[in-house]
Amino acid sequence: MAKSLLVISRQAPWSGLSAREALDVVLAGGAYDLPxxxxxxxxxxxxxxxxxxATAVQQKDLTANLKALEMFGIEDIFACGKSLAERGMFPGNLxxxxxxxxxxQDISELIDRYDHVITI
Incomplete structure (x- = not known):
């Protein structure tokens, strides 16, 4: 049985390559049916x-990558409620x-459900 993987993405979309790399790891895992x-x-x-x-910082928009998650079978997508609230973001704005x-505690329980965790 394949080991499960949780990717934790902590970087803003335009702060470097980390945000894109996190999405690439998830999409690659989805392509191989990895949980x-x-x-x-x-x-x-x-x-x-x-x-x-994205044009303001002359980079590619990550929205297309986020929309591709569903096509690759990635359904377990989560966001830290505290992080959203601190940045004035609400579920309707996502x-x-x-x-x-x-x-x-919900985040700790989520992490415990996966065999491997990568923070990017």
Whole structure:
């Protein structure tokens, strides 16, 4: 049986390559039917903002990568509720189907469900 993997994305979409790399890891895992989940925390939740403008920083928009998650069978997508609230983001403002985890205990329980965890 394949080992499960949780990728925790903590970087803002335009702070470097980390945000794109996290999505690439998840998409690659999905392509090989690996049981995989994605958790957005800290500035990583900014990747979920509908109002992103990649042209302002002369980079590619990550929205297409987020939309591809569903095509690759990635359904376990989560966001830290505290991180969303600290950045004034609400579920209605997100550009992806994300389950909000309101408590730190919920995040600990999520991490415990996976065999491997990568923080990017």
């Amino acid at each position: 995989i989940g994605l958790l957005f925390m800290d500035d990583g939740v900014l990747q979920l903002n509908q109002a992103q403008d 550009n992806s189907a994300v389950r909000q985890l309101p408590q730190e």
